[in-house]
Amino acid sequence: MDDLSIERDVVFRMKTTKVPGTLARALAVAGEYGAHIGEIETVFVGADYNVRDVSIIAPSQEVVEQIAAAFEKMEGVELLPGRVDRVFQQHEGGKIKVSSNATVRTLQDMRDVYTPGVARVVQAIVEDDAVANRLTWRGNTVAIVTNGTRVLGLGDVGPAAALPVMEGKALFYAEMVGVNAVPIVLDTKDPDEVIETVLRIAPGFGAIHLEDIATPGVYRIERELEQRLDIPVFHDDQHGTAVVVAAAVVSAAKKIDRDISDLRFGQVGLGAAGSAIAGLASGLGFEEIWAYDPSESGIERFREVVEPSVDVKTGTDQEHFDALVAQCDVVVLATGQPGLLSPDRVRSGQIIFALTNPVPEIEYADALSAGAAVAADGSIVNNVLAYPGLIKGALDARASSVTSKMKQAAVFAIADRASEGFLLPEPLSKKLHDSVSEAVALAAR
Numbered sequence: 001m002d003d004l005s006i007e008r009d010v011v012f013r014m015k016t017t018k019v020p021g022t023l024a025r026a027l028a029v030a031g032e033y034g035a036h037i038g039e040i041e042t043v044f045v046g047a048d049y050n051v052r053d054v055s056i057i058a059p060s061q062e063v064v065e066q067i068a069a070a071f072e073k074m075e076g077v078e079l080l081p082g083r084v085d086r087v088f089q090q091h092e093g094g095k096i097k098v099s100s101n102a103t104v105r106t107l108q109d110m111r112d113v114y115t116p117g118v119a120r121v122v123q124a125i126v127e128d129d130a131v132a133n134r135l136t137w138r139g140n141t142v143a144i145v146t147n148g149t150r151v152l153g154l155g156d157v158g159p160a161a162a163l164p165v166m167e168g169k170a171l172f173y174a175e176m177v178g179v180n181a182v183p184i185v186l187d188t189k190d191p192d193e194v195i196e197t198v199l200r201i202a203p204g205f206g207a208i209h210l211e212d213i214a215t216p217g218v219y220r221i222e223r224e225l226e227q228r229l230d231i232p233v234f235h236d237d238q239h240g241t242a243v244v245v246a247a248a249v250v251s252a253a254k255k256i257d258r259d260i261s262d263l264r265f266g267q268v269g270l271g272a273a274g275s276a277i278a279g280l281a282s283g284l285g286f287e288e289i290w291a292y293d294p295s296e297s298g299i300e301r302f303r304e305v306v307e308p309s310v311d312v313k314t315g316t317d318q319e320h321f322d323a324l325v326a327q328c329d330v331v332v333l334a335t336g337q338p339g340l341l342s343p344d345r346v347r348s349g350q351i352i353f354a355l356t357n358p359v360p361e362i363e364y365a366d367a368l369s370a371g372a373a374v375a376a377d378g379s380i381v382n383n384v385l386a387y388p389g390l391i392k393g394a395l396d397a398r399a400s401s402v403t404s405k406m407k408q409a410a411v412f413a414i415a416d417r418a419s420e421g422f423l424l425p426e427p428l429s430k431k432l433h434d435s436v437s438e439a440v441a442l443a444a445r
Helices: 022-032 061-073 086-091 107-113 118-127 129-135 159-177 191-204 217-228 236-255 272-281 296-305 318-327 364-369 387-396 404-416 430-444
Strands: 008-017 036-045 049-058 077-079 141-146 180-185 207-210 233-235 264-268 288-292 312-315 330-333 351-354 374-377
Touching: 008 022, 008 061, 008 086, 022 036, 022 049, 022 061, 022 077, 049 061, 061 077, 118 129, 141 159, 141 191, 159 180, 159 387, 159 430, 191 217, 207 217, 207 236, 207 387, 217 233, 233 236, 233 387, 236 272, 236 330, 236 351, 236 374, 236 387, 236 404, 264 272, 264 318, 272 288, 272 296, 272 330, 272 404, 288 318, 296 312, 312 318, 351 364, 364 374, 387 404, 387 430, 404 430
Parallel strands: 141 180, 141 207, 207 233, 264 288, 264 330, 288 312, 330 351, 351 374
Antiparallel strands: 008 049, 008 077, 036 049
């Protein structure tokens, strides 16, 4: 697999003469190669020169080397030893670890946490399995399960290569909401084997988080696990994405002072994410819900998740697509087809979200120029906004599943935290995640 196109975050240690504008000239050179500047940390200030660690965000390794060569040729600039690849540095030794809650200093402590005292806890759980949620880590622990068959935009990379991504998910659970999360990477592509494995490990966890598993197998995996387990099962690629997109739509409606009950919602593309987005939107109170997919299987997938009481308009032909784009006030596109929507089809005042990466169905700047009131691309979809608080709320409420009402509560909690001028809140805000978990727990109860 060629990773030359993946962005690099590299720290250069730069010694620059103390002549005004020297550092600025160097940073401008980096920009000429298409790089962005990240953090700058001053390491040393002297009478004649300064030393700084400068983070460069470059589009490829080739560009990193070109920038380094350009720096070396500049008068007043010297690259010092110690170039650092920030990403690999952060991953050294893994991003997560298991640590203890209990302190063991004395023999009495050992009796309390292990034998003979632990036998009493075992017996209490035998008598009432629910006690394990309080007296073990189970009540605050989620298994993040993948087989590595659809990781990021890299495809089927296998279980070992999926592990850094799962560690990242686990890190945000721990940092944002204090939930333990354990990456479980499975060496199988057979959905039945994934299902059976998860069923067997489930007694040790309070929730199951499915991640980066290829379609269509993941649909059956999710459905079977939801039916056979009495703990929450959450497919982040579908439902986490849906919550974030729906929150952005609700927030966009607020920005233009429109009530969602007066808006027609249209979903174009009913794959894993699209069907989940439209299904969630069907319970948020829009005036009408429209959905389009060129395949009947996409329409069927949507019908499985739409709110039963909601009347929806679905279709697979060009005429239905044209009508959706013309009549819907909100148009969300998740098709995998760059450039699908031409600017001349945008209606004044519409909300347009074109989510296909890296090239969207319509560039958000083009949509705005064509008259859209609000427009965005796939860069708004950061699932960290949703899954930590959503699962924390489910765990706190001892929910047996993640319901539509819980996801809807997460949508409005996220939208309510968006600052002026922004569609969505800062994903690293712990207040955000507290708000989401509280709203979800309330909805669950």
